[in-house]
Amino acid sequence: MGNRKKVSLREAMARIHEAREKLRKEMAAVKRELGREEDELVFVGMADVAQFWWCAERSILSNRRMELGFFGSFKEDVWDYSLRLGYREEEETPSPNRLLELRERIPFEDIQRLLGEMSSPPERKVEDLFWEETVRSLLRGEIQTVPADPETIKRVGKLVEKRAPPSEILPLLEGLPQTLVGRILESYRERYPTIRWNFDWKEYIVVGVPDGITDRFVYEFKTSDSPGFFQKWLWPVAMAQGDLYGHFFRRGEKRVQVLFKKSGETEVWQLGTDRENALDTLKRFRETEKGKKNPAPPREWKCRRCEFRWKCVLGRKVFNARGVQGLQIPL
């Protein structure tokens, strides 16, 4: 492996921590430049805002947890695209001022142009997804191991490669984190070019990357347990996400494809972009995030499977009221 130096896990973690802290300082500086407070939520994600329709509180907590990542995407895209578009020469890491100035120079027409140069994303190896997901959870500050034995991952990789029906793969994925399962199943999505970009909306900078963008529609791939579950619980989230993408990326239609995990079948809906729904979702999210409205408590079962259940005041109330057999609640 040439001159590549091996680093211990401790060393790697220390470097990740250092990089996060540096990025955090840069984000604080950009917020100051924008006239915002350091602890104010500014960078949000379209998919996480759409989660409002699953649980308002979860949508806020998720955006707060991911804010540094959204800022990282914002910085990377402005920096990378401005060079590709010829708005700057090679130069040192940007100051907050420079970053914002370059962003101002990139109109949406440029994003369209860059999208036109993109090809469909290549397929990812299951082994790579597994490691990426492990690193991502470490970057999010979660000490979460991704439990899967390498043989299973290899077997899944082979089945995905030969396009086996999802029903053959799904039983092998039981027990794996849902984010990893979702990414593996993404191999079954339709392939279109896409681009990530950020947009101003009120006090927020809204970052989004649809699973695909054509001249006519934005495309989003989802997985769900069953058609019944999707229609009843996930439909508003998927539609809001498609509408947010359609609104910001200026496409008249949204195409939502869903893979149902129980049957391994897929279904597609292609509908007009509902801009009112996109704006209403943003408005409701903002009112709740700014404390003008209390978040409506979701159904109890949502709290039981929620990753924020130990942090969230509403979630704790559910557990305190009912208790959960067999679970230690670290309050």
Ligand code: SF4
């Ligand atoms: S624990 Fe319940 S109320 Fe809290 S974020 Fe999760 S789903 Fe929402």
